[in-house]
Amino acid sequence: xxxxxxxxxxxxxxxxxxxxxxxxxxxxxxxxxxxxxxxxxxxxxxxxxxxxxxxxxxxxxxxxxxxxxxxxxxxxxxxxxxxxxxxxxxxxxxxxxxxxxxxxxxxxxxxxxxxxxxxxxxxxxxxxxxxxxxxxxxxxxxxxxxxxxxxxxxxxxxxxxxxxxxxxxxxxxxxxxxxxxxxxxxxxxxxxxxxxxxxxxxxxxxxxxxxxxxxxxxxxxxxxxxxxxxxxxxxxxxxxxxxxxxxxxxxxxxxxxxxxxxxxxxxxxxxxxxxxxxxxxxxxxxxxxxxxxxxxxxxxxxxxxxxxxxxxxxxxxxxxxxxxxxxxxxxxxxxxxxxxxxxxxxxxxxxxxxxxxxxxxxxxxxxxxxxxxxxxxxxxxxxxxxxxxxxxxxxxxxxxxxxxxxxxx
Amino acid sequence: xxxxxxxxxxxxxxxxxxxxxxxxxxxxxxxxxxxxxxxxxxxxxxxxxxxxxxxxxxxxxxxxxxxxxxxxxxxxxxxxxxxxxxxxxxxxxxxxxxxxxxxxxxxxxxxxxxxxxxxxxxxxxxxxxxxxxxxxxxxxxxxxxxxxxxxxxxxxxxxxxxxxxxxxxxxxxxxxxxxxxxxxxxxxxxxxxxxxxxxxxxxxxxxxxxxxxxxxxxxxxxxxxxxxxxxxxxxxxxxxxxxxxxxxxxxxxxxxxxxxxxxxxxxxxxxxxxxxxxxxxxxxxxxxxxxxxxx
Numbered sequence: 001x002x003x004x005x006x007x008x009x010x011x012x013x014x015x016x017x018x019x020x021x022x023x024x025x026x027x028x029x030x031x032x033x034x035x036x037x038x039x040x041x042x043x044x045x046x047x048x049x050x051x052x053x054x055x056x057x058x059x060x061x062x063x064x065x066x067x068x069x070x071x072x073x074x075x076x077x078x079x080x081x082x083x084x085x086x087x088x089x090x091x092x093x094x095x096x097x098x099x100x101x102x103x104x105x106x107x108x109x110x111x112x113x114x115x116x117x118x119x120x121x122x123x124x125x126x127x128x129x130x131x132x133x134x135x136x137x138x139x140x141x142x143x144x145x146x147x148x149x150x151x152x153x154x155x156x157x158x159x160x161x162x163x164x165x166x167x168x169x170x171x172x173x174x175x176x177x178x179x180x181x182x183x184x185x186x187x188x189x190x191x192x193x194x195x196x197x198x199x200x201x202x203x204x205x206x207x208x209x210x211x212x213x214x215x216x217x218x219x220x221x222x223x224x225x226x227x228x229x230x231x232x233x234x235x236x237x238x239x240x241x242x243x244x245x246x247x248x249x250x251x252x253x254x255x256x257x258x259x260x261x262x263x264x265x266x267x268x269x270x271x272x273x274x275x276x277x278x279x280x281x282x283x284x285x286x287x288x289x290x291x292x293x294x295x296x297x298x299x300x301x302x303x304x305x306x307x308x309x310x311x312x313x314x315x316x317x318x319x320x321x322x323x324x325x326x327x328x329x330x331x332x333x334x335x336x337x338x339x340x341x342x343x344x345x346x347x348x349x350x351x352x353x354x355x356x357x358x359x360x361x362x363x364x365x366x367x368x369x370x371x372x373x374x375x376x377x378x379x380x381x382x383x384x385x386x387x388x389x390x391x392x393x394x395x396x397x398x399x400x401x402x403x404x405x406x407x408x409x
Numbered sequence: 410x411x412x413x414x415x416x417x418x419x420x421x422x423x424x425x426x427x428x429x430x431x432x433x434x435x436x437x438x439x440x441x442x443x444x445x446x447x448x449x450x451x452x453x454x455x456x457x458x459x460x461x462x463x464x465x466x467x468x469x470x471x472x473x474x475x476x477x478x479x480x481x482x483x484x485x486x487x488x489x490x491x492x493x494x495x496x497x498x499x500x501x502x503x504x505x506x507x508x509x510x511x512x513x514x515x516x517x518x519x520x521x522x523x524x525x526x527x528x529x530x531x532x533x534x535x536x537x538x539x540x541x542x543x544x545x546x547x548x549x550x551x552x553x554x555x556x557x558x559x560x561x562x563x564x565x566x567x568x569x570x571x572x573x574x575x576x577x578x579x580x581x582x583x584x585x586x587x588x589x590x591x592x593x594x595x596x597x598x599x600x601x602x603x604x605x606x607x608x609x610x611x612x613x614x615x616x617x618x619x620x621x622x623x624x625x626x627x628x629x630x631x632x633x634x635x636x637x638x639x640x641x642x643x644x645x646x647x648x649x650x651x652x653x654x655x656x657x658x659x660x661x662x663x664x665x666x667x668x669x670x671x672x673x674x675x676x677x678x679x680x681x682x683x684x685x686x687x688x689x690x691x692x693x694x695x696x697x698x699x700x701x702x703x704x
Contacts, residue, residue: 034456035502041449041493052458094452097483176448179490183524186473186546204611204634208689 031055033130036098038090043078045087049101049129057129059122061086066118068125074118082115086122088168102130202353209347217340224302224332233328238388239303240310240331242381246392251373254300254380265289299387300378301339302332309335339374342367448524449493453500454486460505462535462557465528468499468510469542472524476540476549479529490524530554535578542566551576552599559600562586572599575621579603587612598622598642598700604629611635618642619700622680632688639684639693642700646678647671649695653688660695 046060110119272278309331346363543564552573580602598620
């Protein structure tokens with residue numbers, strides 16, 4: 001490789017200055033290189049540096065041209081000697097700390113041949129830029145340890161610069177290929193991880209969903225059980241009977257009530273405020289109204305569950321078995337099971353993975369629709385039957401005597 | 410939100426590959442895809458200039474991530490390799506705050522993987538690290554670095570975190586949030602933290618507390634489904650408060666009092682680890698190991 005004497009002198013000057021500065025860091029008051037960025041791709045080979053005085057300089061080969069600080073300075077075709085030499089320089093620059101970078105850059109000589117004028121411009125620009133810089137304040141040991149790689153040995157006789165450049169280019173291409181293979185292996189690992197996490201994610205969500213349904217089932221049955229034990233059987237049965245025998249009417253009333261509940265709440269507050277004497281009643285009305293609505297919906301849901309369980313038992317049992325199992329606890333237990341079966345099925349399907357996801361979605365949707373319908377009908381039945389005290393039944397006599405306590409086992 | 414199209418697409422792709430060709434075709438197809446990608450290598454470094462602290466925000470989608478101590482004269486040094494047709498590099502430094510990583514990764518419904526990111530940090534400045542990465546294979550070595558705080562959050566990743574040398578300064582917070590992931594954290598005693606918080610979704614988490622334990626540590630662990638392994642040096646007092654559903658604690662030499670487990674020498678131990686574990690469907694294994702102060 002030919003080397004110009006001024007370039008060599010500049011390189012030696014920079015290296016010597018770097019060593020001197022390592023011994024006396026206080027000398028580094030002038031501008032020096034603080035940061036560097038090297039970017040290499042198929043089309044670009046860019047070097048950017050940031051100086052301590054705030055200046056930013058960049059040199060690049062891009063789309064077959066050479067640029068200095070954004071200004072085109074000549075042609076640098078891809079694959080030319082200049083392109084190969086510049087990329088080799090930047091590859092070495094990537095491994096070189098910022099402190100040692102000026103020496104490496106000043107030491108670079110543009111090759112002759114295709115793109116020689118652009119190469120000379122880059123060479124001159126680098127030398128001008130870095131010759132004026134203070135050397136990096138690094139100590140001698142660090143500088144020695146972090147010195148840039150020793151330049152490759154001069155080409156053997158018979159090898160032209162162009163041959164060396166082509167060889168370097170091929171080595172670069174091989175290195176790139178090896179890196180791509182390594183990247184493929186990394187991607188294969190990542191894919192395995194994704195499959196693993198997706199698989200266990202479904203199982204985790206499925207189990208959590210099943211548990212949530214079972215807990216909901218237990219809580220609802222617990223409330224219903226307590227209500228029956230504490231003497232509220234007739235209310236649940238009254239609401240259930242009304243829901244069974246006046247289903248459409250209950251649904252319409254419940255729908256209307258669900259739309260009117262918020263306006264009724266607001267109007268109630270306004271009326272109490274306007275009446276002035278009713279203002280103290282707000283303390284009771286504001287918390288109790290929403291509570292009453294929630295209790296009405298809950299009672300309605302339990303009543304419809306009771307009715308569903310009763311209807312299920314009527315179809316399933318007869319004779320002696322009906323006498324053994326025909327009680328409110330069983331109706332509630334089986335009715336709640338029927339109402340929550342869609343959710344449970346959806347979560348069980350979730351365990352099987354994503355392929356049945358669409359079926360799971362349909363079941364979940366149907367479960368939500370069913371729950372909404374049950375809550376609406378139940379609310380309507382609560383209102384119509386006045387919380388189960390005046391149930392609507394097909395037997396006019398049973399409505400007249402609604403308060404007969406049964407003694408189911 | 411779960412994308413249900415992806416497994417279907419994957420199944421279709423597998424079926425097509427199985428029906429249309431063997432490994433050679435698959436390799437050729439992959440080679441073609443690689444050829445379409447525009448691989449770019451970027452290297453950046455900044456000299457240390459008397460900075461006392463550095464805040465690092467790293468966001469990395471997919472690929473191989475390495476974080477390690479660098480040389481004293483460099484504030485940071487990084488090298489990235491990424492597909493420029495799919496990813497945008499993020500590199501900025503201002504007022505002691507470094508943002509680095511890649512963004513993107515989705516082109517016309519085709520998800521591509523990134524290459525690699527190798528970050529080296531100065532051991533001489535106090536570091537606030539926020540590391541977030543997705544489907545990455547991460548190797549994070551923080552031994553000897555001056556870690557003031559660490560927030561590590563991962564997606565479906567395989568992460569190896571290590572403190573092979575003691576942290577010279579006390580760490581304020583050490584938070585590890587892992588999604589569906591495998592996390593191995595070694596030498597946590599060297600982290601010099603009083604509190605460590607671990608939140609895990611699904612996967613395996615291994616926490617190794619070897620190293621130089623200079624103070625007691627409170628460790629909070631919240632986990633979903635998976636396995637938690639606690640590797641604890643012999644002689645260190647351990648108390649485990651367990652809360653959760655179907656989470657079993659297995660380990661030799663533990664005495665159970667209610668939901669609290671104590672190591673035999675807890676009262677007389679010079680240093681103690683307190684674990685507050687909230688887990689569901691977990692196997693919690695306590696493994697006693699010989700301590701190696703170097704981690």
